[in-house]
Amino acid sequence: LLHGEQAYAYALAAESWALVIMDRDTEDTENDTLEEDWATALPPISVEGGFVNGRISDLQGRFNVNNLVGEDGKPSVVDRDYFSRLLVVLDLDPALTNAMLYWIDPDIDASYPDVAEDDTYLLNDPPYRAANRPLSSVSELGLVSGFTAEAIAVLEPHITALPGQAGINVNTATADILSALNESLTEADVDALIQDRGEDGYEGKEAFLAHDAMAGLEIDVDIGTSSNWFNVHTDVHVGRGRARLHSLVLREDGPARVVSRVRTRQRLLP
Numbered sequence: 001l002l003h004g005e006q007a008y009a010y011a012l013a014a015e016s017w018a019l020v021i022m023d024r025d026t027e028d029t030e031n032d033t034l035e036e037d038w039a040t041a042l043p044p045i046s047v048e049g050g051f052v053n054g055r056i057s058d059l060q061g062r063f064n065v066n067n068l069v070g071e072d073g074k075p076s077v078v079d080r081d082y083f084s085r086l087l088v089v090l091d092l093d094p095a096l097t098n099a100m101l102y103w104i105d106p107d108i109d110a111s112y113p114d115v116a117e118d119d120t121y122l123l124n125d126p127p128y129r130a131a132n133r134p135l136s137s138v139s140e141l142g143l144v145s146g147f148t149a150e151a152i153a154v155l156e157p158h159i160t161a162l163p164g165q166a167g168i169n170v171n172t173a174t175a176d177i178l179s180a181l182n183e184s185l186t187e188a189d190v191d192a193l194i195q196d197r198g199e200d201g202y203e204g205k206e207a208f209l210a211h212d213a214m215a216g217l218e219i220d221v222d223i224g225t226s227s228n229w230f231n232v233h234t235d236v237h238v239g240r241g242r243a244r245l246h247s248l249v250l251r252e253d254g255p256a257r258v259v260s261r262v263r264t265r266q267r268l269l270p
Contacts, residue, residue, distance in 0.1 A: 003049070003241025008263065010047055011234040011245040014054045015258065018232040019249065022056070022256040031225045032058060033171045033201035038230070050238035059160040059248075060227040061172030063180075065100060066134040067165055067222075073106045078220035086180035090154050099146045106132050120145060135161035137262075162229050163259070167222035170208050171201035182217045189213035201225060228252040 021038050029036065041055040063086060067079040080101060084094040121128050121143075131140065138161050141147045147155075158176055160166075168177060170193075178190050192213050202208040202225050209219065232247040244264040249256050 001241075003239035004243060005241070007050065007236040007238040007241045007243035008245070010050075010052050010236045010238065011243045011263075014042075014052050014234040014236070015232050015245060015247050015261075018054065018056055018247075019256045019258070022230065022249065022251050026251060026256075031171060031201050031203065032169060032227045033197070033199065034058075034061075035199040035201075039172075047236075047238070050236065050241075053235040055233050057231045057233065058169060058172040058227045059162060059229040059231055060166055060169040060224075061174065061177065062158055062160040063168060063177060064162045064166040065138075065159050066104065066161055066163070068097075068101045069104045069106075069134070071165065075101055075105060082180055082221040085183055086158065086176065087155075088183075089176050089179045090158070092151055092154060093146070096146050096151065099144055100141075103130050103140075103144045104132070104134055134163065137161055160229070165222070166229055167224045169225060169227045170205075170223050171197055171225050172227065181219050181221065181223070184217055185213065230256075 018038070025032070025036055025038050033039070038056045039058070042053060044051040044053055063083065065083070067076055068083060070076045080097055083100065084097045087094045087096055121130055128143065131143075135141075138152075138156055138159060140161070141152050141155070142149070158174060168181075170178065175190050175194060178193055179185055179187075190213070193208075193211060196211060197208075202211075204225055205223055208214065208223070208225065228251050230249045230251065232245075232249055234243075234245040234247075236243045236245075246262040248259045248261070250259050251257075
């Protein structure tokens with residue numbers, strides 16, 4: 001127990017360090033790229049009795065599935081279409097889009113055939129209802145009709161579940177996320193977009209859209225070149241104790257702050 005609490009204390013210290021790094025980045029640059037200090041994973045740092053690992057991930061380099069329903073509670077057509085394209089890029093069934101949409105939307109009515117709502121989920125063993133609210137974690141996908149463990153494993157690196165609406169940072173987005181921006185984008189186009197963003201990234205949305213690969217293409221989904229949402233992952237070993245901490249961090253209109261934490265603590269075997 002003592003080792004576990006010591007490990008957790010070190011994890012909180014690493015989290016505080018991450019907040020400082022992100023605040024410094026705000027002062028230095030307006031854009032966020034994968035070449036900045038915050039994006040560099042820490043090598044194991046020795047502490048008394050153990051070591052600390054840590055890294056910061058940009059969650060806006062992914063698609064926020066909660067964008068599927070707007071703040072007015074109605075489906076977002078542009079985000080629905082984007083998510084369908086992303087599923088196709090990942091060789092997944094685009095019909096999963098409606099299953100995800102009706103899990104999040106606030107009502108219990110299914111406007112499309114073969115879409116699950118309460119009447120479907122209540123037949124499960126054990127029975128449960130559709131959430132009818134935004135996801136608080138991507139792990140909830142395991143409850144949504146059609147989302148198998150295999151599909152989730154493929155999709156998870158490219159999505160996130162953030163409060164409210166959040167755009168895609170094209171400076172940190174994966175190739176698959178960029179490919180889904182428009183169905184006309186080829187693999188060569190996406191490779192050029194990633195190569196040409198370089199270490200400094202695109203200076204703004206306009207610079208990205210001015211790239212030759214984007215000529216004549218219409219992008220409806222919200223994109224940008226900076227991020228407000230991050231995940232701080234810390235893994236600490238002290239003696240026979242281990243602590244893992246996932247911290248959801250918001251950096252907007254002031255210093256970076258922790259919105260939520262998920263803590264995992266376990267006792268290591270001798």
